[in-house]
Amino acid sequence: MAETRRRFDPEFRASAVRIVREAGKSIAQVARDLGINSGTLVIWVKQDREARGEAAAGQLAEDERAELARLRRENAELAMERDSPQAIRSPVGQGSAGPVSPVSVAAFIAVQRTEHDVPYAIACQALGVSES
Structure with a gap:
């Protein structure tokens, strides 16, 4: 017989995520305390971080990715100017x-x-x- 899925109301989810954020307990510990699957709580915490605009561990936020792309383009342009010989930097001929x-x-x-x-x-x- 198939198990029925438990449904959690938004208030329960928010309080579980708040405990993880504010109490400094691990997700696994909070999940055990609340009697829920730790994978479920991981998903809730991840969704909360995304909703709050926080980047996950080791990932960049959207504005940080845009700034990184801009800085890489700028760095490439400066490297080209630095590495190009003087004869090529001036107009051809x-x-x-x-x-x-x-x-x-x-x-x-x-x-x-x-x-x-x-x-x-x-x-x-x-x-x-x-350019032509």
Whole structure:
């Protein structure tokens, strides 16, 4: 015969999560004390953290992920500027080392795009070359 699932009202769930948050007890201990499955309480605590906008342990919140992506793009752009030779940093053909071939500029941009995830438009702008 199949077991019937127990239903818990929202107040019971909230109080169980509050005990975990405020009492400093482990989820397993609180679950034993309340007579519920610890996996169920884990789900309730996770849902509460998500509802409160807290990141789970080892995970980033949405705004932190967006900032990390922005900082990585900025870092890639700065690395490209730092690593590119002076002749390529100045507009093509006007560098102190003499003219630079368009093929070498295209190869350099391709490397920056694949290795550092630098957008094409930013690489062209940093090198002072046209996107076309």
